[in-house]
Amino acid sequence: MLSNAQTKLMAIQQSGGLDTAAIEKTKETLALLKILAMAQADVDAGRVHTLDEVIDAICSKRAPETCAITKD
Numbered sequence: 001m002l003s004n005a006q007t008k009l010m011a012i013q014q015s016g017g018l019d020t021a022a023i024e025k026t027k028e029t030l031a032l033l034k035i036l037a038m039a040q041a042d043v044d045a046g047r048v049h050t051l052d053e054v055i056d057a058i059c060s061k062r063a064p065e066t067c068a069i070t071k072d
Contacts, residue, residue, distance in 0.1 A: 042048060049057075059067040
């Protein structure tokens with residue numbers, strides 16, 4: 001039996017040729033969904049930081065006069 005991804009690819013091919021734009025868009029969409037899933041896993045595991053923590057970490061590694069990031 002074919003998976004959903006294989007079925008969709010066949011449907012694209014049977015519709016009059018290989019639609020590479022649609023295939024690329026599908027690949028990009030799947031890549032974004034994977035990134036979102038990884039980000040959600042980080043949130044669920046507590047691997048997150050507040051914006052203030054991130055700004056402080058960045059600025060602590062730079063000379064104070066060169067750190068143009070503000071917490072406004």
